[in-house]
Amino acid sequence: MFLPRWFLFASGVAAFGLSGILIGQTDAAPATDSEPQVKFAEPDCPFFGPDRERFFTDALRRASGMPQRRLSATTDAVGKMLGNPPGGSRTYNFDQTHIAGSIDSYIFADFQANGITPAPNTTDWEFVRRITLDLTGRIPTPDRVLSFVADTAPDKRAKLIEELLAKPEWIDKWTMYFGDLYLNTSNRASTSLNRFPQGRNALYAWIKDAITKGKPYNQMATELISASTGNTYNDGPSNFLVGSVVTMGPSQDIMDQMTASTFDVFLGMTHVNCLLCHNGRGHLDAISLWASQTTRYQAWQLASHMSRTSTAKIPVDPSNNNIYYWSLLTNQKNFTTDYTLNTVTGNRPARVAPTGCKAGQPCYTVPPQYILNGTSPKPGEDYRASLARNITGDMQFARATVNYLWAYFFGMGMVDPPDTFDPARLDPDNPPPAPWTLQPSNARLLNALAQHFIANNFDLKALMREIVNSETYQLSSRYPGQWSAAWEPYFARKFVRRLWGEEIIDGVAQSSGSFPCTTVTAGACTQAGYAVTGWSELNMGYPSYAMQFPDVINTNGTTNAFLDSFLRGNRDDQPRRSDGSILQALNLMNASLIEGKLALTGATASPLVVASAGLNNTDAVNRLFLTILSRYPSAGEMSTALASLPTANGTARNSAIQDLAWSLYNKVDFVFNY
Secondary structure (H helix, E strand, O other): OOOOHHHHHOOEEEHHHHHHHOOOOOOOOOOOOOOOOOOOOOOHHHHHHOOOOOOOOHHHHHHHHHOOOHHHHHHHHHHHHHOOOOOEEEEOOOOOOOOOHHHHHHHHHHHHHHOOOOOOOOOOOOOOOOHHHHHHOOOOHHHHHHHHHOOOOOHHHHHHHHHHOHHHHHHHHHHHHHHHOOOOEEEEEOOOOOOOHHHHHHHHHHHHHHHHHHHOOHHHHHHHHHEEEOOOOOOOOOHHHOOOOOOOOOOHHHHHHHHHHHHHHHHOOOHHHHHOOOOOOOOOOOOOHHHHOOOOOHHHHHHHHHOEEEEEEEEEEEEEEEEEEEEEEOOOOOOOOEEEEEOOOOOOOOEEEEOOOOOOOOOHEEOOOOOOOOOOOOOOOHHHHHHHHHOOHHHHHHHHHHHHHHHHHHHOOOOOOEEOOOOOHOOOOOOOOOOOOOOOOHHHHHHHHHHHHHHHHHHHHHHHHHHOOOOOEEEEEOOOOOOOOOOOOHHHOOOOOOHHHHHHHHHHHHHHOOOOOEEEOOOOEEEEEEOOOOOOHOOOOOOOOOOOOOOOOOOOOOHHHHHHHHOOOOOOOOOOOOOOOOOHHHHHHHHHHHHHHHHOOOOOOOOHHHHHOOOOHHHHHHHHHHHHHHOOOOOOHHHHHHHHHOOOOOOHHHHHHHHHHHHHHHEEEHHOOO
């Protein structure tokens, strides 16, 4: 598609926005020569790897002069390119009271204590799109936008939230979210781990079933940590720990990685991974007060909970060892000994018993002990069951879960990055010694939300409901006046979020009405959906939306390339990211996945474009804006659009209608949630 003359209309197009706003402005900026260099003894420490920036908290960044997060800069830049929403913004009284113990009571108290004036409330037009995307990964339908805005009930936002929480799209979105968190993929190239599509599907189906049924999160965690099976194709949760199997080393490497992954996912404590290589002292002194006082031996005690677990490949066909499922079993033959200090090779530094200690002596093995309270398994208790009991009964489990979800909805956690918790700096009633400070930006709120989560039986939906019903979540991303980036940790405005690749491609399909076509018969699409590797085992047909993919890999190369350009990650060594790039802009402008959904004729003709072409120009512009951007055009946008549309029906007008729809898909309004 050529660049139409009214491409200039889109001074706020994502093509310019993504390449001009976000390139090089990642949440974890790369190191520069001017940054402080922290030296560590172990060259294989994850600190030196591609994820090294994750080990720096924002507090350390500020103290050491490292680059700050760019949430404010990105939000300001996007805001300048957004169209003006109809209806203006709601107002409120800064001094209004909030229910004691609510999210807003803590947040607004911080505003007052620090002299911060928060942004006004977001408009109804913006809210309906924001909440629909955040909870379901879809854009709202035009009819739902108009009915919501026209509704005069004071509780309409709360009602909309309940409506969205009950939708199957909510299940799809959060199945994808937890699939990312649990690194559920058919294979992990970085460790040569292969679950095969059947193992991936089993975990996917388990996650989806748990989300659908509202399974308490502590129960979900318990099942994932303590699962035992002889066939991972038939048992979903067992695939979580199997994902931590590493090769080319002793069994302790597997125990260590299972432990590190479990603590990262469920307690937000990535530094345990470091402790499994070396003592904290001399390595983590500038990063974590708790870790600096914790030893490698204590980490071994924690990893010993995995010492009675065996993992083995079981060929599906005894004549072919290349296709297999896994067994993940407890207390099997040759796995009846605690964590043993007898390695000098592998993926981590040597594990060597004290001088003079011999095999069979107590000093040669490390019995299990929970690192945060010093307790050991009860007599006869399964080691992993004991670990699950300690983790889910730990206040840190609730804190970490709350913080992960807070980071999703607000763009950053109260502890950020969300998996860099320092247990020694979380209690506002027992602050750490100087120069250390409390780690959470609002420790009392974090603890209160964690208690709320526990009191509601670890109900994920109840936690989300509490967050998105808050006035804090409903603040505008637009800030009248002078905004200070120093206010970021106080959440005094909404920070924009670049949509996931799945949300973008699904939003185009949903709004255009043109879905992927698997089979074309007699010029018509008879079977719509994406063909996904190994999907047939689930007997669910073809997924119509990318948010329904069980993995971040599918068989359509064009779809893969588009989604990968939006940095969906690989559920291995590349996490999902929100960075922008020239490639994203080029894909939005030129990818067949976009242009192909704007056809006026043929098996995949777009109902939106066809219907718009049958309207007068004013109605056509309104319909396209409302369907794609969830709002009407401003007066200036309407004037520019009308000037570009011929009045007479025909090929030229049809092409102009297509160009207009294409241009709206390239605006920042479409690509960012604000």
